Amino acid sequence: AQKITQTQPGMFVQEKEAVTLDCTYDTSDPSYGLFWYKQPSSGEMIFLIYQGSYDQQNATEGRYSLNFQKARKSANLVISASQLGDSAMYFCAMREGSNYKLTFGKGTLLTVNP
Amino acid sequence: GAVVSQHPSRVICKSGTSVKIECRSLDFQATTMFWYRQFPKQSLMLMATSNEGSKATYEQGVEKDKFLINHASLTLSTLTVTSAHPEDSSFYICSAKSGGSNEQFFGPGTRLTVL
Numbered sequence: 612a613q614k615i616t617q618t619q620p621g622m623f624v625q626e627k628e629a630v631t632l633d634c635t636y637d638t639s640d641p642s643y644g645l646f647w648y649k650q651p652s653s654g655e656m657i658f659l660i661y662q663g664s665y666d667q668q669n670a671t672e673g674r675y676s677l678n679f680q681k682a683r684k685s686a687n688l689v690i691s692a693s694q695l696g697d698s699a700m701y702f703c704a705m706r707e708g709s710n711y712k713l714t715f716g717k718g719t720l721l722t723v724n725p
Numbered sequence: 726g727a728v729v730s731q732h733p734s735r736v737i738c739k740s741g742t743s744v745k746i747e748c749r750s751l752d753f754q755a756t757t758m759f760w761y762r763q764f765p766k767q768s769l770m771l772m773a774t775s776n777e778g779s780k781a782t783y784e785q786g787v788e789k790d791k792f793l794i795n796h797a798s799l800t801l802s803t804l805t806v807t808s809a810h811p812e813d814s815s816f817y818i819c820s821a822k823s824g825g826s827n828e829q830f831f832g833p834g835t836r837l838t839v840l
Contacts, residue, residue: 644827654816656769656831663827702768711757711822713829715768 614638615703615716622721624693631678632688632719634703643707645686647677650700650718659701662686693723727753729821731832738809739840746804746835748819754799755821759829760792763816775802809839 616635624630636645647659662670662677670677678687690697700720704713728751738744748758757776761769773789775781775796783789793805802821806813816836820829 648831654818654834654836656818656820656834658828658830661827706827711827711829712759712771712774713769713820714771717768 613716614714615705617703617716617719619719620717622719624690624721624723626695626723626725627692629689629691630693630721632690632701632703632721634686634688634716636684636686636703636705638684638705638707640707642709643705645677645679646704646706646713647675647686647688648702648704649697650702652699656702660688690721695723695725697721698723727821727823727828727830729755729819729830729832731817731819731835733835734833735836735838737838737840740810741808743805743807744809744837746806746817746819746837748802748804748821748832750800750821750823750830753821753823753830755802756799756824757822758796758802759820759822760794760802760804761818761820763818763834765816769818772804806837809837811839813837814839 643664645662649657660672660675662679674691676689700718702718703716730749732747760772763769772787773781773783775794781794796802818834820831822829
């Protein structure tokens with residue numbers, strides 16, 4: 612089974628609207644971390660937000676928030692007030708236990724329309 | 726914030742030659758560095774994990790004799806693609822973390838094209 616599943620190959624959103632990018636994960640380790648990264652066409656990986664498995668509250672970083680539903684094993688990224696510069700690939704990733712290796716999903720290509 | 730650099734950013738080489746890619750942590754000591762490969766329109770796949778002063782740990786299916794990794798200092802790791810073939814053409818990205826940190830800081834990547 613895939614450890615990280617991103618079911619949306621592509622998403623479109625109008626500028627200034629909110630968008631949710633889906634991510635589900637699979638692990639049997641009670642200690643894990645979930646990450647979201649943005650990859651623009653230049654290729655660099657930009658860290659957006661992190662959620663630990665024991666964190667009680669959903670993570671937020673500016674316009675980014677993570678809708679963490681532990682029982683459903685989902686960690687969706689919500690981007691509020693989309694901007695044209697948000698157009699990029701978005702990857703969900705997971706770290707398990709004390710192992711710092713990251714497993715990435717296949718990504719979602721977000722296009723923000725003016 | 727933590728900065729990781731990679732050199733070169735782009736390289737084109739002939740089939741059969743070797744190519745070395747450097748990954749440097751510029752403002753922190755990286756106890757662990759990771760090397761990823763990303764084929765066009767695909768996700769990042771971890772190739773190997775390197776800890777300073779010890780041998781790298783390779784993921785299943787990655788040939789350690791073909792992809793030589795050296796993590797000689799706390800700020801530098803190198804990936805050497807030996808006897809490169811066109812199928813090795815890819816985007817290679819490194820990341821680095823310091824001890825006790827959850828976060829990995831990624832380099833800007835190196836695009837390798839093997840003719």
